[in-house]
Amino acid sequence: MDEEELNKKLENIDLPEIELPDYIGNLRMALLESEYANNKRDASIFTKVPNWIKRYVYIAADSLTPKRLNWKLALVSTLAIALVISMSVFIPPLVNQTPGNESLVKVDDWRLGNKTLSSNGTTITGGGSTVTSGGTAVTSTVGSQPPPTVKLPQPTVVVPGISPDPIGLSVGGANDINNFRENIANDYLPLPTDMTYEGLFYDYYFDTGQTEECDELFCPSYSYAVTNDPFSGETEYYLSVGLNSGIKESEFQRKKLNLVIVLDVSSSMSGSFGEYYYDQFGEKVELSEEDQGMAKIEVAKQSIVAMLDHLDDEDRLGIVLFNRDAYLAKPINLVGETDMEAIGEHILDIEVKGNTNLYSGMVMATDLFEDLRDVDQSEYENRIIFITDAMPNTGETEQGSFLSKLEQSAENHLYSTFIGIGVDFNSELIEHITKTRGANYYSVHAPAQFKERMDDEFEYMVTPLVFDLQLTLEAEGWEIEKVYGSPEANEATGELMKVNTLFPSKMEGGETKGGLILLKLKKITEDSNLKLKASYEDRNGNQKSIESTVVFNNEEPEFFANSGIRKGVLLARYADLIKNWLIDEYEHAHFSYPWEPRVNNEDGIIVPSAMLGEWERQSLPLYVSPPYKELFRQFSEYFQNEVEAIGDETLTQGLEILEILLTTNNQD
């Protein structure tokens, strides 16, 4: 049966029309005579009156009963009621007329004339300030910090009494491998760093192997697998760490946000997108003609406007633009007191020019938080969102400088998100610097796609929950060989795994998006016991730890405790193979002599080298050397079998990539 047939069948199916008049009548009667109905019968405006007022009313009524006639008490209570009513009638208008409330008039505090962004950074209108190249002379102006206004809660539809799905956790760092997919789709050779393990894992939902109810912020669960390498047949051992949380979606509420958006307005942002991209389900999405020709800056601007929708009145927003220099476009002020519509229009008017001095934007944005250092950390979250193609070419360009700047900010509870724009987004730089505590990054390929993602994930994106997770392995017989699914994987030693940050993550059907970290273990002796101690810090700085024991029973390959770890192993092998291929292709791109691929039938899928070298983002054409074509063909068969065994069809997007690579016509 094909798609069309099924569609027709479902549309034309004869649906049951069952009449149950007696049932409907009985239920109606039961409802209207229920306990709730009787309570509602008494319901009046009185039910909304605070208890202390009710108490006076009861006293007054009680005092006036014939048995306990007490005129003095009745008089006092009645006067109290009258006073309360008078206050409620007259005081609100007075409050509204206080001088403090004049600020209810919303202010357009945009400071730049957009078309005056000069490539030499000197011509700024509207009182904006600049940071010169190198970021040494910062003269930013922070907006006044008026007292917070009282904000009514946002309207929500509550479905009370129904326990909603819990939420899980996932690691920081990359939140997709969109850039990898888009490079393949546009016939470019991706960078090895375009394929991140955590980004790949975040594209999928995992059974975390959780068997017990979780009442804590974080409850790790452990599962293991014994499986053979698909090429060498060598037996491998894996342990998965399931990232579970006891938080319910309904209980989740992000803190108020002090947010500075830093937008790259350099010339490279005027480049356009490709013709299509791959969505999170691996489906090829054709971009409209309008979107195809759209410059990166247009996508970036629309992405910012999409994010503004998620800010509340009590959040604060500031905006910095940078090219060769940094410009304060909007001081950091309360959203409730800002004319956000006007700000949105200013953003859409921005034009690009000049070199890229990412560091200067970083310095100015960090400086905007100077006056907010004393805000209550338990109430406010501080975050800078960088929107850039990440190709700094002037000012400070060393990875180390960016990293130390971000680390320094993170120590002061100021965290970063990077949103990468464009097919030539430099993932290598961003992958490196978002290993910082509280950091994460996304890549954007179409405004509509990004808007949808923000609708789903903005609240989670800005809310780190668990910090400095350390997993210590106490086991005579085992050591950690490699960690998959965490940006800090390279920091792991034989006995210790570190993860800087865990963010909340969506759950569907009991599975968590990106809710798994995978450890490849090396068997040293026959001692099969593993003692694991997970320690972490919560968002209030409290240290916690949990100890567990895992025993590898004498299972033979292929053994997987659940589909989650099986999916993790498949994806880890897939990513390793792809990374090895990319390293080989880049390393041999300029050499004509014969070479051997890193992956072979003797060694199997080896862990890719960490020494990736320094690359500029090059637009090398997509190329698959003959040895890798054969490896991909063999791996596709293994992949197909695993997809069937796991039963998750979203995995076929990996197969589709392999299919593209197998059919690539190399241009020698």
Place this chain on the structure above:
Amino acid sequence: MYYWRKIILDQERILVERAKNDKEAFAELYDKYCSQILGYVIKRTANIEVAQDVTSQVFFKAYKNIGQFQWRGVPFSSWLYKIASNEITNHFRERKRRRQYLENNYDSEVTPNPSPESELAQAQEDLQKYEEFLSVHENISKLSFKYQEVITLRYFEHKQLKDIGVILGKNEGTVKSLLYRGLKKLRILME
């Protein structure tokens, strides 16, 4: 068309506000939506007894909690559908626990089977006549709940993707993807 929709929604908003304190107003909402919700639950469960049980729960919960309902410009029925979807999921996922919970908490209000025997028997007999529906339903019920929900709402309740999004609390793109993946899985099951 827009203005008609707005007028109807305005009227419903007023009725919902009244229903927070007035049982007769709630009765009006019940009369308007009970058959629709019951029909949806029957199409999801293909079981008259379960459908009656679930529908009773839906309306007791709606009645109990209508005070907390915040109007956001979407029909009241979307809220009822949302409760119904959750109740169906709860029913199948936690049948045991839920029964125990109901015994402890809802005995006084819920009549597990308020339909007379004759009506129930007739309805069950009528349902068996829809062989094609039952055969498709059998396959749909093998899918995850998330797919069951979107397929039933789209094809059996004829809801627009946007409305399904409102009911399930997901955005339209997610609904579209769920529908696509659900149909793909259903196709395999039906082959």
